[in-house]
Amino acid sequence: MKIRFFLLDIDYITEKKGLKIRLWGKTADGKNVVVFVQSNPYFFVFPKDIKKAQKDIEEILKGKNISVKGIEKIEKKLNGELKEFLKITCFLPQHTQKIRDFIKVLEKNRGGTGSIIEEYEYSINFYRRFLMDKRIDGNCWLEIEGEKLNTNYKVDLALNAKKIKVLEDISIPELKILAFDIETSEIAGEKQIVMASFYGKAFKKVITDQKSDYPDWVEVVKDEKELLQKIVKTFNEYLPDIIVTYYGDSFDFQVLMDRCQSNKVKLIVSRDKTETKFTRRARISSARLNGIVHLDIFNFISNILSPSLQTEVLSLDAVSSELLGDKKIEVDYQEMLEAWRKGKNLSKLAEYCLKDAELTYRLAEILLPQNFEITKTVGQILFDVSRMTYGQLVEWYLSRKASEKNEIIPNQPKYEQVLKRRKITYIGGFVKEPLPGIHEKIAILDFRSLYPSLIVSFNISPETLNCDCCEENGHKVAGLNYWFCQRKEGFIPSVIKELIEKRSQIKKKLKETEKTSLEYKVLYNRQYALKIIANATYGYFGFAGSKWYSKECAESCSALGRYWIKKTIEEAENKGFEVIYADTDSLFLKTKDGDIKQATEAFLDYINEKFPGMLELDLQGYYETGIFIPRGAAPGTAKKRYALIDKKGELLIRGLETVRRDWCNLAKEVQRKVLEFVLRDKDIEMAKQYVKEVVENIKQKQILLKDLIIYEELTKPIETYKQIGPHVMAAKKLRERGMEVGEGMLIMFIITKGQGSISQRAEPVEFVSLKEIDSDYYIYHQILPAALRVLQVLGVSEKDLVS
Known part of the structure; x- marks a missing residue:
């Protein structure tokens, strides 16, 4: 039979008949599917003498009582050059590392025969390798041809696959998403779960073991053990495709697992009816539910989204406030403890708990499409991709492209190498210190994807560095004794060029697409995914744990970036602009006379003609007024410290306390108000008066804790x-x-x-x-420094603000 389904999850099992990949997903008509595929792990050996190496390997394995499925000669590219390799196919995933360790003794530097130079790709995760080999675009539509099977899994259909085809389809089936949250309390010296909330489409539920007058969506049970059983039962009755949490890896599922073990309750949620397990992902252990995706939104926000958020506080409350315009119900911890111990206000506690699940669900609704597009770009699944850092996204994207281009994926550096790399430094981007004070009619220009453009334009890649063929006429790096090949395109520039060109095509298509359509949303998220991976590649060159690490490449990107920003500043000044501030890839300009918009448009046309390759300067926006604070003008070390206001009266703030988490809300509010008085009202005296009032309120304790x-x-x-x-x-x-x-x-x-x-x-x-509270601490270490960060540039002192 033949079916089409949307891939949601992937794992593998070992049976008597051998190793099987399991593909879990959903059909367009809502059926849950599992597909079994025969596959085997493998790795590569780079030999010095291919015949001798094969013979030596076979001899070693005989003595170790471990067999392989096969050894074959193949050709792969190593550093861009085609070489002969041995491909060793194993029976089990754990055998790749084991066999590699056995045969490593054949390397000359280990006292062996020298028939082997190096081994590659032995530590790549088995199911991730499968996705790369089959060119599966992460969470995408697949067409499967195969035989129907019987299983005891919680699915509608099971198949043994004979053929797999990746389909071009931008749609996502209707998925059952269930948000989950718990509340805990200290009872008899133990942290216990006192409430659990669930929120889905047309579904809401809270379970608790304390009686009260609750709404009808609250279910009361007799004790914690029954509460845990009801949590498991709710998961199994609702049967979600995706379970969403906020900080669920490190809290909700960890606590749930601990309490289930203490109460001898089996935490069986997975579609294959096995108990929930934790698997290591980066710095954290993640709750893995076979066939059901556990999406912890906090990880994605922390790793990927946080740089683009105004808030530095990544609590559910702060993130929901910014992304949804909605907040948690206000209940402080003491109020919560008291409510539980005295059995009062429990209805409010239930609403509080449910609201957390609701906010988590709504965040998932807006962030899932973005996540799915990133999985399609990287070629890995949602469970893994949603927990990846920028560096890991780049690594898996490069690994995917290496597989497509028949390139060997470099090995992960050893710990000693990583430590050594961390000690290596190089000069970063160029910063022109701001002209302090208030400026009017400002244009901000920035380079479109500066570092990716430089990598492509100057062919920056480890294997093109200082090539023998281009010493005289290669791409020279200003200020460094490096050049890059002019004749042969490097692996990384070729990959980034594809990203940039794809994104450019999508952006053109976006202009012609109806903004309310599904296609527009998909395309927008796709170009975002391409952008974040392209922009992170430069950092990956210099990341100590990188498989494609190259200090020379990172240093060259940085040097070329400095050269072109300085060149642009020089050209801008020659055209009559005053450069207020410049940082790495952006410039802040104002004209000495004339219309800023007209002058800027003419300058962009002029300068873009002069740039090489893909380098291009864009307009970021115009601002009515701005204040710039130089380093050292007030306490702190942030290099970007400015605030701008546009024609609509909206503030853009960078590097100031309003967007930092280590300052209290009152300090942030004071600074924001001061900025509004200074930039919007142009009234410094009102700003001073306002700060004095806040200081007095703190002294009188007329504030909220x-x-x-x-x-x-x-x-x-x-x-x-x-x-x-x-x-x-x-x-x-x-x-x-x-x-x-x-x-x-x-x-x-x-x-x-x-x-x-x-x-x-x-x-x-x-x-x-x-x-x-320590009033003096809040006045002299929070409020006044926040206010003076802005006002000191305008000649206001601490004495002016304290009576």
Whole structure:
């Protein structure tokens, strides 16, 4: 039989009959499918003497009592040149590493015969290799021809595949998405789950074990064990395609797993009816549900989306506020504990819990299409891609393209190599310090994908560096003794060129496509996926753990970037512009006389004619007024410190406290208001008066405690911190009170009055009242520095703001 289905997940199983890949997905008419495919893992050996190497390998394996499925001679490109390799096909995924370790002794530098030079691709994940080999575009539509099977899985159809075809189809079937969230409380010295909430399309549910007068969507059970059983039952009855959490890898599923084990409840959610397991993904362990995708939105936001967000606080509340224009229901921790212990206000607690699941669901609705397009670009599945950093996305994209172009994928560097690389430095991008003060009628220009354009234009790739054929006439790097080949296109430039050209074609198509259509949304997300991968490639050259690491390539990109921004500044000044500020790939211009728009358009036409290759300068926007703060004008080290206001009165702020997480909300609000007084109203006196009022309110404690909370993330386990900052101290105090604290957790604390350093006086917000705050700390370390960051440039001093 033949079926079409949308791939959602992939894994593999080992049976008596051999190794099988499992493809899980959904048909257009809503049927859940699993497809079994026979496949075998393999790796490559680069021999010095191919016949001797094969003979030596066979001899070693005889003595080790391990067999291989086959050894064959093939041709692959290594550093752009076609070479002979041995392809060793194994029976099990774990055998690739094992056999590689056995035969490594044949290398000359290990005292062997020298018949082997190196082994490659032995550590590539088996199912990820399968996706690359079959040219499967991540979560995409597949056509399967095969035989129908019987299984006890929670699916409508199972097939043994004979043929697999990747289809061109931009649609996504209607998927059952279920958001999940839990609330916990300390009971009898243990963290227990007291509420669980679910939210899906036309579905909402809260389960709790404490009686009260609840709405009809709340189900009351007798104890925590029954609550856990009901959670498992809800998952299995709803049978979602995707389970969405916010911080679920590190909290919700971790706690759920622990409590299930303590209560002897089996956490069986997967479609193959096996218990939930945790698999390592980057720095975290992730809850893996076979056949059901667990999407932890926090990971994607933290790794990929955060640079484009205004907020640096990545809590569900802050992210929902920015992306959805909606917030959590306000309930502080003390109120929550009290509600639970005294059995009061439990209905509000249920609404609070459900709201978290609702916000998580709505975030998934807007972020899933983006995620799916990234999976199609990288060629891997949602579970993995949603947890990848920029560097990992680039690595898997390059690996996919290497497989397509018959290139050998370089090995992961050893730990010692990584440590050595981390010590190597080079000069970064050029920054022209801003002209301090207020400026009017500003144009911002930036290079369109500066580093990707330079990589393509100058053919920057490890194998094209300092080639023998182009020493005299290669692509020279200004200020460095490097050149890149003019004759043969490098692997990485060829890949990035495809990305840039694809994105350019999509952007043209977007202009002709109806904005409300499905096609527009898909194309927009696709060009975004192409953009983030192309822009991250330069950083990947210099990343110590990179498979395609090249300090020379990273340094060359940086040097060429500096050369062309300086050249552009020089040309702009020659054309009568005043360059207020420049940073890496952008320039801030104003004209000494004449119309800024007219002058800018003429300059763009002129300068783009002069640029080589794909290098191009774009208009980012026009702004009515802006304030620029030079480094050293006030405390702090951020290189980008400015605020601009456009014709609509909207603020664009960079590098100031309003967009940083380590300042309380009141300090951020003060700075934003000061910027509005200065840029919108052009009234410095009003700004000063406003700051004085806030200072007085703090002294009189006429403020809200929540506006004084400082947020800081624990980026590693508490024990590993050598410097004990306020957030680490607050985290320790939380743990001493029996609360679970771990890496990645956002710590919320208040600085209280009393003896000792600021760190010693940092207290978790849950245990502080307004009367305990250190007013002087908030005035002199938060409010005044935030205000003076703007006002000091305009001649205002601390004395002017404190009576």
